[in-house]
Amino acid sequence: MKHKNIVILTGAGISAESGIDTFRAAGGLWEKHPVEQVATPEGYAKDPELVHNFYNMRRAALKTVAPNPAHEALGRLETGLAEKGGMLTLVTQNVDDLHERGGSKAVIHMHGMLTSMLCGVCEHRWPYFEDAKADMSCPSCYVQNTCRPDIVWFGEMPYQMETIEAALAACDLFVSIGTSGAVYPAAGFVQMARALDKDTLELNLDPSQGSHHFHESRHGPASRLVPEWVDEVLK
Ligand code: BV8
Numbered sequence: 256m257k258h259k260n261i262v263i264l265t266g267a268g269i270s271a272e273s274g275i276d277t278f279r280a281a282g283g284l285w286e287k288h289p290v291e292q293v294a295t296p297e298g299y300a301k302d303p304e305l306v307h308n309f310y311n312m313r314r315a316a317l318k319t320v321a322p323n324p325a326h327e328a329l330g331r332l333e334t335g336l337a338e339k340g341g342m343l344t345l346v347t348q349n350v351d352d353l354h355e356r357g358g359s360k361a362v363i364h365m366h367g368m369l370t371s372m373l374c375g376v377c378e379h380r381w382p383y384f385e386d387a388k389a390d391m392s393c394p395s396c397y398v399q400n401t402c403r404p405d406i407v408w409f410g411e412m413p414y415q416m417e418t419i420e421a422a423l424a425a426c427d428l429f430v431s432i433g434t435s436g437a438v439y440p441a442a443g444f445v446q447m448a449r450a451l452d453k454d455t456l457e458l459n460l461d462p463s464q465g466s467h468h469f470h471e472s473r474h475g476p477a478s479r480l481v482p483e484w485v486d487e488v489l490k
Pocket of ligand 1 (some may be wrong): 266267268269271272277278279280283294311336348349350366373406408409410411412413432433434435436437438439458459460461462463475476477478
C-alpha cells in the first residue's frame with residue numbers, strides 16, 4: 256500500500272446525500288439562520304432559546320437520516336487499514352453522528368456534536384438526544400440556565416487540535432472530503448500537510464476554496480468518489 260497512515264477531514268458535503276443541509280449552498284443552513292444569531296457565543300447569550308431551537312431542529316433531524324456509502328466506506332477503511340498495520344485518523348467538522356452510524360469507531364468531532372450537551376458552569380458533558388430548553392439544569396452541578404449545545408461556535412477553539420496536529424505530522428496522506436475550505440483552522444490543515452511534505456487529496460463535489468493546495472483533486476458526489484478511493488487504498 257502506498258499510504259498506510261492517513262488523516263481525513265470531512266465536512267458537510269459527506270452528509271449531503273444523506274439529506275443533511277450543507278452550510279453554504281443556496282438554501283443551506285446559514286442562508287436560513289444567520290451565523291451571528293445561532294453559531295456564536297454572543298448569539299447564544301442574546302437569545303439562548305433561539306439557539307437551542309436551531310440545534311433542537313438539527314438534532315431531531317438525525318432520527319430521519321441514515322449514513323450513505325461514503326460514511327460506510329470510511330468505516331471499512333478504518334478496519335482495513337488497521338488489518339494491514341496502518342492507521343486512519345478521521346477528523347470531522349460535522350456535528351452529526353453519521354460517521355459512527357456508518358461504522359467508524361474513532362471519530363474526532365473538532366466542532367462538537369449535536370448529541371452532546373455542555374454545562375457552561377462546570378463543563379460537564381453528557382449524551383443528549385432530545386429537545387433542550389434554555390432553562391434546563393445541569394445534571395451534575397444543578398445550576399439552571401447554563402446548559403448549551405456541545406458545539407464549537409465561531410470565535411471558540413475547536414476540540415482536540417493538538418491530537419489533530421500530531422496526526423498530521425505523523426501521516427503520509429491527508430485527504431479532505433466534502434468541505435468548502437471556508438472555515439479555519441480546519442481549512443488550514445492542507446497547508447500544514449503540504450508544509451510537512453505529505454501527499455494531499457481532495458474529494459469534493461466541486462473545487463473547494465483550497466483546491467489549489469492539493470496534489471490531486473477529484474470532483475463528484477462523495478457517495479461515488481469515496482468508495483472508489485477506499486477500494487484503491489485497500490487493494
Ligand atoms: C477560532 C459548528 C479562535 C456550528 C462551525 C484563521 C485562523 C483561525 C480562525 C480564523 C481564521 N480566519 C477566520 C477565523 C475565524 C473563524 C473562521 O474560520 N471564519 C471563516 C468564516 C472565515 N474560525 C473560528 O471562529 C474557529 N475558531 O478560530 O477560534 C480562538 C483561538 C484561540 C483561543 C480561542 C479561540 C471556529 C470555527 C468553528 C465554527 N463552527 N460549526 C454548527 O455546525 O452549527 S463551522 C461550520 O462550517 C461547520 O462546522 C461546517 O462543518 C464548517 C465548514 O463548512 P463545510 O463543512 O465545509 O460545509 P460547507 O457548506 O461550507 O461546504 C460543503 C462542501 O461540500 C462544499 O464544498 C460542497 O461543494 C461539498 N458538497 C456538497 N455536496 C456534496 C459535496 N461534496 C461531496 N459530495 C456531495 N454530495
